[in-house]
Amino acid sequence: MKYNMGILAVIALVLIVTPSPAxxxxxxxxxxxxxxxxxxxxxxxxxxxAFDSHIKDYLRQRDRVRKKLxxxxxxxxxxxxxxYQVSFVEALRAMRAGTKPGYMFQPAxxxxxxxxxxxxxxxxxxxxxxxxxxxxxxxxxxxxVNYPYPDNKxxxxxxxxxLLRLPQLPKEVKYRFVGTNMLLVxxxxxxxxxxMTKALP
Amino acid sequence: xxxxxxxxxxxxxxxxxxxxxxxxxxxLKDGNAKGAHAAAPALKITLPRKDGSVRFLAIGDTGTGxxxxxxxxxxxxxxHAAFPFETVLLMGDNMYGGEGPKDYLNKFExxxxxxxDQKVKFYATLGxxxxxxxxxxxxxxxxxxxxxxxxxxxxxxxxxxxxYMDKKQVEWxxxxxxxxxxxxxxxxxxxxxxxxxxxxxxxxxxxxxxxxIFLKHGVNVVLTGHDHFYERVKPxxxxxxxxxxxxxxxxxxxxxxxxxxxxxxxDKDMSFMLIEIADDQMYFQVLSRTGTTVDVGVLPLPKKA
Numbered sequence: 001m002k003y004n005m006g007i008l009a010v011i012a013l014v015l016i017v018t019p020s021p022a023x024x025x026x027x028x029x030x031x032x033x034x035x036x037x038x039x040x041x042x043x044x045x046x047x048x049x050a051f052d053s054h055i056k057d058y059l060r061q062r063d064r065v066r067k068k069l070x071x072x073x074x075x076x077x078x079x080x081x082x083x084y085q086v087s088f089v090e091a092l093r094a095m096r097a098g099t100k101p102g103y104m105f106q107p108a109x110x111x112x113x114x115x116x117x118x119x120x121x122x123x124x125x126x127x128x129x130x131x132x133x134x135x136x137x138x139x140x141x142x143x144x145v146n147y148p149y150p151d152n153k154x155x156x157x158x159x160x161x162x163l164l165r166l167p168q169l170p171k172e173v174k175y176r177f178v179g180t181n182m183l184l185v186x187x188x189x190x191x192x193x194x195x196m197t198k199a200l201p
Numbered sequence: 202x203x204x205x206x207x208x209x210x211x212x213x214x215x216x217x218x219x220x221x222x223x224x225x226x227x228x229l230k231d232g233n234a235k236g237a238h239a240a241a242p243a244l245k246i247t248l249p250r251k252d253g254s255v256r257f258l259a260i261g262d263t264g265t266g267x268x269x270x271x272x273x274x275x276x277x278x279x280x281h282a283a284f285p286f287e288t289v290l291l292m293g294d295n296m297y298g299g300e301g302p303k304d305y306l307n308k309f310e311x312x313x314x315x316x317x318d319q320k321v322k323f324y325a326t327l328g329x330x331x332x333x334x335x336x337x338x339x340x341x342x343x344x345x346x347x348x349x350x351x352x353x354x355x356x357x358x359x360x361x362x363x364x365y366m367d368k369k370q371v372e373w374x375x376x377x378x379x380x381x382x383x384x385x386x387x388x389x390x391x392x393x394x395x396x397x398x399x400x401x402x403x404x405x406x407x408x409x410x411x412x413x414i415f416l417k418h419g420v421n422v423v424l425t426g427h428d429h430f431y432e433r434v435k436p437x438x439x440x441x442x443x444x445x446x447x448x449x450x451x452x453x454x455x456x457x458x459x460x461x462x463x464x465x466x467x468d469k470d471m472s473f474m475l476i477e478i479a480d481d482q483m484y485f486q487v488l489s490r491t492g493t494t495v496d497v498g499v500l501p502l503p504k505k506a
Contacts, residue, residue: 074345076337078305151300159406160366187333
């Protein structure tokens with residue numbers, strides 16, 4: 001009897017410390033998910049890196065134009081601001097003539113952006129975001145690269161929690177929502193640098 | 202014959218005199234011209250006007266260029282005569298519609314010219330209707346920056362760009378506040394972290410990002426606009442929040458009834474806030490377009506947690 005009890009105790013111990021077949025499967029799934037996540041993160045990093053590189057290209061073009069313009073003072077008149085913006089945007093448009101949409105928002109990168117926005121806004125937050133963005137006075141903003149964003153149209157707020165998750169931009173360029181689309185707009189001359197459609201979930 | 206020129210002169214005097222009286226009467230009737238301002242009764246300003254206090258005015262969503270904006274500006278001018286403030290904080294939406302040179306003139310300069318001429322300095326923040334290029338405008342005193350800090354006496358003011366609260370701005374705010382030893386720290390921006398507005402209301406995404414920073418570094422007061430009414434929000438985690446977004450537009454009846462946030466609200470007319478900070482007290486008075494006081498009070502410096 002003592003012998004039998006000993007065997008039972010050993011069997012019980014083995015059962016406790018040995019992962020069950022279900023546990024084994026779950027462990028493998030977790031490891032696989034981790035590997036997949038790591039691959040995905042690596043892919044995302046590559047996409048963001050490529051995007052950053054396109055942004056830098058744009059900044060180089062922009063800088064070449066800006067250096068030829070008279071410097072705008074920090075206490076400029078309304079006329080000086082207007083003249084600066086007009087000459088800036090005209091020269092930049094001429095330099096970037098023929099730029100195609102999607103140069104920065106390349107398809108895989110645009111999907112990455114869509115996934116971030118979808119993940120950030122769920123349930124009522126998604127409804128509220130759509131309502132705020134779609135009710136904004138942005139009708140008439142041209143969905144065209146290398147065109148200026150009209151100065152009489154609203155610049156919808158990008159929710160800060162989203163902005164902190166999106167790939168960071170230099171101060172010269174900003175994300176903007178227009179309808180369900182996302183635009184990249186130059187901070188100082190309002191040029192539409194690029195856009196992607198169906199950004200809103 | 203010698204009497205003839207004298208007769209013409211007398212007649213001319215009579216006609217011009219009559220015309221002048223008519224213009225003044227019309228101005229009073231319209232309630233918006235300088236004639237009305239000259240004839241209007243003095244405003245009852247209840248702020249203490251203590252020696253060495255910091256005095257300023259806060260107003261938002263101004264830039265329409267409408268007659269009503271002008272009427273409110275006239276009340277601002279009258280209040281300046283009784284309560285000489287040196288600073289005006291603009292809560293954003295400084296320019297609705299276009300932003301050409303004429304817009305700057307019609308929606309800002311012409312309207313506030315008497316205050317600008319009296320050396321009152323305007324400090325702006327950007328709203329969702331404002332191009333970032335406004336940061337270069339001479340009368341907005343933004344120093345070419347979308348977000349910035351300045352001080353007056355014991356008060357540090359932080360103008361934030363709530364329309365684009367990115368990582369760089371968050372880092373800047375954290376860094377500036379961590380060094381700030383000012384007794385009063387006041388943040389002003391366009392979007393309200395707390396508001397009882399039916400159209401917009403509390404900006405929860407903004408709140409998630411800025412509130413922990415405000416709490417960590419002891420921001421005392423937050424002034425905002427975006428919702429076109431006045432609201433004094435019940436203190437939230439020890440911070441005083443105000444919405445003062447009826448400087449050029451009014452969203453009548455937009456304050457949600459029985460909102461748990463509201464201490465006092467006014468959405469029947471356009472308004473602005475006069476504020477005086479003296480030692481550990483913040484006095485405020487809110488005036489409407491008719492010069493009526495719609496809210497008044499004094500708040501103590503919140504104790505550090």
